[in-house]
Amino acid sequence: MKLAVTLTTPEVPRAVPVALFAGSFPERLAKAAQWGYAGVELMVRDPTELDAGAIGRAIREAGLQVAAIGTGAQFLVDGLTLVSADAGAEQKAFERFCALADFAAAVGAPLVTIGSFRGRLGQAGEGARQRLIARLRDCAEYAGRRGLRVALEPLNRYEADFIHTAAEGMALVEEIAHPAFGLLLDTFHMNIEEASVRRAVHTAAPRLWHVHLGDSNRLPPGKGHFAFGRMLRALVEVGYDRFLSAELLARPDPDTAGIQTALAMRRLMRRYAGGERGAS
Ligand code: LER
Numbered sequence: 001m002k003l004a005v006t007l008t009t010p011e012v013p014r015a016v017p018v019a020l021f022a023g024s025f026p027e028r029l030a031k032a033a034q035w036g037y038a039g040v041e042l043m044v045r046d047p048t049e050l051d052a053g054a055i056g057r058a059i060r061e062a063g064l065q066v067a068a069i070g071t072g073a074q075f076l077v078d079g080l081t082l083v084s085a086d087a088g089a090e091q092k093a094f095e096r097f098c099a100l101a102d103f104a105a106a107v108g109a110p111l112v113t114i115g116s117f118r119g120r121l122g123q124a125g126e127g128a129r130q131r132l133i134a135r136l137r138d139c140a141e142y143a144g145r146r147g148l149r150v151a152l153e154p155l156n157r158y159e160a161d162f163i164h165t166a167a168e169g170m171a172l173v174e175e176i177a178h179p180a181f182g183l184l185l186d187t188f189h190m191n192i193e194e195a196s197v198r199r200a201v202h203t204a205a206p207r208l209w210h211v212h213l214g215d216s217n218r219l220p221p222g223k224g225h226f227a228f229g230r231m232l233r234a235l236v237e238v239g240y241d242r243f244l245s246a247e248l249l250a251r252p253d254p255d256t257a258g259i260q261t262a263l264a265m266r267r268l269m270r271r272y273a274g275g276e277r278g279a280s
């Protein structure tokens with residue numbers, strides 16, 4: 001397992017609450033590498049405003065990998081969601097997904113994640129469920145053709161009205177029935193929705209492609225009461241060997257949260273997961 005940290009790309013206009021480290025983009029990359037992260041998850045708003053070549057180069061030069069491209073800024077900054085009451089906005093959101101997937105391929109990211117970017121069925125009018133399923137399949141198809149994967153994230157009941165648990169996520173994976181479509185589990189959401197952390201990991205295991213880290217209160221691991229040891233043991237049991245990506249509140253400040261997370265996770269990974277694997 002490898003540790004990653006969520007960073008915003010330079011075009012994201014204001015601080016996203018779950019992006020860590022302060023400073024310019026190169027400074028944040030340098031801090032991530034210095035504190036032992038192997039990768040970064042990029043929270044991108046509009047990739048057409050970015051030079052993918054330069055971003056990819058800066059990440060490689062810092063000795064980091066791109067763990068994933070996150071879509072949270074679409075919703076947080078632009079209010080764009082894959083399903084919406086406004087057909088024009090739905091189309092724009094899908095076009096944004098395609099641009100994000102192109103960006104992911106250009107910077108060497110293996111996957112694009114979908115959390116709040118999916119939208120709320122209850123606010124998207126008649127036929128919302130079927131439209132969202134079709135859109136997610138289109139996303140998997142678009143990403144799959146570029147050698148990428150799409151990881152849908154079960155979210156807690158306060159942030160989403162569709163797919164809260166690993167079991168619901170796996171039922172959706174079956175329904176979408178596309179090899180490029182799988183899941184991302186976020187410990188913060190799991191703490192609210194899952195009856196058993198271990199069972200959730202085992203349920204998602206065949207399509208578990210990414211993990212987000214945040215304690216029960218969305219602070220760095222160890223600052224709340226989520227059982228990270230249990231989570232890591234379950235991940236070891238199912239042979240998970242991908243990224244654990246810190247996506248948590250930048251409190252008391254973005255640097256402290258990034259450092260506390262690195263120190264706590266490196267300790268936990270040594271104890272429960274036989275250490276970390278480097279950036280190789
Ligand atoms: C939102 O709470 C979250 O966890 C993000 O990964 C989804 O956009």
Ligand code: MN
Pocket residue numbers: 115153186212247
């Ligand atoms: Mn998350």
